Amino acid sequence: MSVYVTFYSTHDAIKSQRIGAKQGWTCELVPVPRDISANCGMALFVERGSPDGVRSTLEGGGVEPQGVVERDESH
């Protein structure tokens, strides 16, 4: 399963991508999918991640996700 993470600000999205890279996640910034949020901007796409694990790691790095959504897809 893959995970999309949405954020309140572009700053948090960029910071989360750097946290993910340090953690060794297969991840990248992508435009927020429409069916996930009414906000535009960027989301973090994490391949083969668990929602709880991704959320707690990002919160530990000082980023508060707006939403964490699990999807059965590769991007």
Added chain:
Amino acid sequence: MGTPRRSLRSHFSGWALFGGFSLGLIAAALTHVGAPPHGGVSASCFIRDTMGWLVAWGDASGTAIRMTLLAAVVGAFGAALAKREFRPQGGASPWLPLGLGVLVALGTGVFVGCPTKLHLRLGGGDPVAIVGLLGMVLGLFIASRFLAAGYHPGRIGPRPTLEAAIFPATVTLAFIAVLCDSVARGAMLDARPGYAAVAWSASLGVLLGAIAQHTRLCFTTGWIDVFFTRRAALLWAPAGAVMGVALGTVVFGDHAVFPFGKTYWAHRDFLWAGAGMVLVGLIAGLAGGCPFRQVIRASQGDRDAALLVCGLAAGSILLTRTGLVVDASFVVTTPMKVAVTGGIAATLVIARTRLSLHS
């Protein structure tokens, strides 16, 4: 560790194309029934015109409520509520979006239009818009460098519903008041030079707001996406608007799109049109969307977007009163040039002071 496989699908967005194309067509239709050429829809100009009515500054170029804008807020507010997408949120610092709103009024005032109108001018055959587009993209690129370096607007999170509802609820009441007044006076179909009749601007405005909310229509976010994600999907929105207004203008036959070269209700000072849009692009990049997008975001509960719109409104009054935006004489004066240069410098200083290193 690594980057996931990228698909071609991520470079196209049908919703973005639909949203942009719809806006272009609606703008052309509104021009056909009385709105200005190249200006059927504009966030900054319509806010300025409405402020002109509010404070009665007596400038003939803009002194009436722009019903299209009020209606777009109503449409977006209604769509967000209906789809349960009204999400109250905001940051810790109200002064930042307010200040950026005042500065963006300077850029749009000197260019004569926000990024929405820029694309309408582009699709309508205005060569000044090409320079404006280059300026806007340059401003967005500079903003992206600040974002990459850690530009931080402050902590943003959920806010009380009542606080986030103040802006869309107030505008909705104003919309209802204008509608009732027009019905009572039997003036629903009365147009005046430069203004579409209330019946048209209200109905098409509500439709536009709902479409813009659903499609997340924005004229600047696509460029930020390109700089950070290398995906061009949301650029189909501005491309769609250019196509929509060009097609609509040809179909309605109001003025010639080709040969490219006409400028309506604006100046032809290419350099300062571009400089104005550098300022607008810079702020749109930092604030997370063009002025039109800020109006829609404010309608779906984003308090910071509402504050930026309020700053734009206040800035429109301030700058018009002090002669620092282009008026009906369509001349970019030396004080305006100094003000735009100062505005770009001030925005860069604000961005610099809000850098926080990523840890």
